Amino acid sequence: MYPKPGPHPITRFRRARRTAALRALTQENVLSPSDLIWPMFVMDGEGEEMPVPSMPGVSRLTIDKLVDQVKEAQALDIPAVCIFPYTDPKLKTEFCEEAWNPDNLSNRAVRAIKDAVPDIAVMTDVALDPYNINGHDGIVRDGVILNDESVEALARMALAQAAAGADILGPSDMMDGRIGAMRAGLEAAGHKDVTIMSYAAKYASAFYGPFRDAVGASGALVGDKKTYQMNPGNSDEALRLVARDLEEGADMVMVKPGLPYLDICRRVKETFGAPTYAYQVSGEYAMALAAGAQGWIDEDAVMMESVMAFKRAGCDGILTYFAPRVARALHE
Ligand SMILES: NCc1[nH]cc(CCC(=O)O)c1CC(=O)O
Numbered sequence: 001m002y003p004k005p006g007p008h009p010i011t012r013f014r015r016a017r018r019t020a021a022l023r024a025l026t027q028e029n030v031l032s033p034s035d036l037i038w039p040m041f042v043m044d045g046e047g048e049e050m051p052v053p054s055m056p057g058v059s060r061l062t063i064d065k066l067v068d069q070v071k072e073a074q075a076l077d078i079p080a081v082c083i084f085p086y087t088d089p090k091l092k093t094e095f096c097e098e099a100w101n102p103d104n105l106s107n108r109a110v111r112a113i114k115d116a117v118p119d120i121a122v123m124t125d126v127a128l129d130p131y132n133i134n135g136h137d138g139i140v141r142d143g144v145i146l147n148d149e150s151v152e153a154l155a156r157m158a159l160a161q162a163a164a165g166a167d168i169l170g171p172s173d174m175m176d177g178r179i180g181a182m183r184a185g186l187e188a189a190g191h192k193d194v195t196i197m198s199y200a201a202k203y204a205s206a207f208y209g210p211f212r213d214a215v216g217a218s219g220a221l222v223g224d225k226k227t228y229q230m231n232p233g234n235s236d237e238a239l240r241l242v243a244r245d246l247e248e249g250a251d252m253v254m255v256k257p258g259l260p261y262l263d264i265c266r267r268v269k270e271t272f273g274a275p276t277y278a279y280q281v282s283g284e285y286a287m288a289l290a291a292g293a294q295g296w297i298d299e300d301a302v303m304m305e306s307v308m309a310f311k312r313a314g315c316d317g318i319l320t321y322f323a324p325r326v327a328r329a330l331h332e
Contacts, residue, residue, distance in 0.1 A: 029311040031304070033077040033330055037123060037277070038323035041214050042066045042109045043086040054210035055282055056289045058321055060086045063109050067116045076327035080121035082170065082319060083109050086216050087130040095139060096131040100156040106130075107164035114165040123168035123197065124161040126154055126182070135212075135221030137173040138228065145227055147175050155181040162191040170254070172199040174228040183249030197277060198250035201238035201264055204229035207257045207283030214282065238264045239271055246274055254319070257281040259306055262313040269314030278310045280320040304329060 005011045016026045041060040043050060049059040061069060066083075073081050085106040091098045098104050110122050127137040128150065134140050138150030150173065158169050171178050179198050186194050204226045212218040230237060242253050253272070255264045258280035269276045288306065292299025303322045310318045320326070 029308065031308050031311055031326070031330065033327040034079050035307075035311065035315075035317045036078045036323040036327060037080040037082055037317055037319040038073050038078050039082040039084060039279075039319055039321060040066060040069060041084050041086055042105060044088060044105060052210065052214040054213050054286050055321060056293070057325075058214065058285075060214065063105075063112050066109055067112050070113050070117045070120055072324065073327075074117050074120050076324060076331065078120075078323055078327050080123055080168065080317075081113070082123040082125070082168075083113075084125055084211075084215055085109070085130050086214065089216065089220075092131055092133045092220065094133055096128040096153055099128055099131040099153060100160045102160050102163060104160075107160055110161065110164040110166050121167040122165065123170050124164075124166040126158050126161065126169050126171040126178075127173040128153060128157070129217050129221075130215050133220065135217045135219075136223075137225065138175055140222075143223070147177070150175045151178045151181045154178050155185045158182040159185050159189055159191070162186055162189070162194045166194065168195045168197050168252075170197050170199060172202060172256075174199065174202050174225075174230070177248070179245045179250050180248035195251040196249060197252040197254055198242075198245040199256055199279075200242045200245040200250065200253040201261070201268065202229050202254070202256045203232050203261065205232065205257050205260075205281070205283075207260070207281045209283055210286045211282035232260075235264060235267065239267060242268050242272055242274070246272060251275065252277060252316075254279055255315075257284060258310060258318070258320075259284055262309060265310065265313040265315050269316075275316045276314060277317045277319060278313070278315045280306065280310070280318055280322070282321065285321040300325075300329065 016022050043060040045062040049061045049065055051059045070081050113122050129135055129137045136145055138145040252275040254277045255261050256279035258278040265278050288302050291297045307326050
């Protein structure tokens, strides 16, 4: 593919690495605040925040404080935030009706953000787990996660989020056919310009543990999510899922988790050329923080290196809890 480099000493790769200026000049990939999506957790109440123990530096915030944090995102030139609700356990039901309540916590948060910070892109999560008594992303009957019934509920949920003003819908549920159903529903309701970032290749991963604590789903979850999330041993299947979701109307696609699945990011970007994102998930964040706290790694350096790795793998952007820290470092 490339001409073979000449032999040493005609070729000395170290020449271009000798000074910081030469290294900067020959750097292939660049990270910018505009590559970042900042995931945030919202809870009921006012003027309060509750730290997530397994995610140091991350807190659930009441809507007023969440809006302040979104202002901070904007000041840091981060173009998008992603909202996850910590739902009152009393609102969780078998059929997840709270998911499409126009005034549920997530929808109220979206409206408050769009009111106060209209220019930032707001992304929402489309999945039933925050509202489900059994913690699953879909509706469960006799221990089986029902696909088509879940898709109906998810499409309703997506419409409520679009009506609240979400710019990007993020279906993270992994039911089959949900993108098509959402896209048809959005068109029919006149929400023609709402984008969908499909969690297209989402793996059944052990790296989501701290997130489930943050949204209060860990205690609720009965069993695992292996009948709908992907088998970590698969790669070709990710391409078929991305092809399917793009065809059904996704504008952007995501690979999740992040670092352990960079090969998937690369294949997806090369195969489709579509806007491709990775989610550096809660467990990845928690691992870096835990090792950093022990003094076993240089946390800041590991953070920047890991986020850069996504760009190198071909991603157009990264959802990461490190977003504000990375943006701050880039502004220094
Ligand atoms: N549908 C829920 C959802 N949306 C994002 C994450 C994980 C995010 C993270 O770990 O940071 C999950 C958890 C899951 O699928 O169990």
